[in-house]
Amino acid sequence: MTNFKIFAVTVAATFISLSAAQAGDAEKGKATFIHKGCYECHGFEGQGGSAGLRLSNTQLPEDGLIAFVRGTSGAMPPFSSKIISDAELSDIYAYLQSRPKPADPKSIPLLAN
Numbered sequence: 001m002t003n004f005k006i007f008a009v010t011v012a013a014t015f016i017s018l019s020a021a022q023a024g025d026a027e028k029g030k031a032t033f034i035h036k037g038c039y040e041c042h043g044f045e046g047q048g049g050s051a052g053l054r055l056s057n058t059q060l061p062e063d064g065l066i067a068f069v070r071g072t073s074g075a076m077p078p079f080s081s082k083i084i085s086d087a088e089l090s091d092i093y094a095y096l097q098s099r100p101k102p103a104d105p106k107s108i109p110l111l112a113n
């Protein structure tokens with residue numbers, strides 16, 4: 001019985017560490033977002049700028065963001081996996097999702113009327 005408990009705890013710990021390894025790291029994502037130049041068009045917080053649109057709290061799923069970055073043929077240059085890995089893009093995704101959400105316009109007195 002005790003052996004079974006140890007086995008069960010080991011299996012659970014393995015799953016927890018595996019899922020933790022797959023989830024992006026927002027701190028690393030912040031550094032990568034700057035290092036790879038995403039900030040130049042999208043702003044330091046992914047808030048959007050003159051060249052790139054808002055990315056923070058994006059509605060895109062993580063694999064949608066990765067697919068866009070790999071396959072864009074519009075105004076944004078594509079980034080291959082040689083330039084930025086899927087893991088780095090997962091970190092960037094976590095960073096963008098960790099940004100504070102914009103205030104509800106109804107909470108801003110000037111916009112309330």
Ligand code: HEC
Nearest residue numbers: 036037038040041051052053065068069074075076079092
């Ligand atoms: C040279 C400027 C530039 C750089 C650098 C840049 N982007 Fe973009 N990005 C754009 C523009 C412009 C668009 C809109 C393109 C379009 O709609 O075809 C865009 C769109 C996107 C979108 C789609 C957003 C949506 O909601 O449709 C994602 C995701 C994205 N960029 C991520 C990134 C990431 C991650 C990086 C860094 C690896 C990056 N971008 C670097 C200019 C840039």
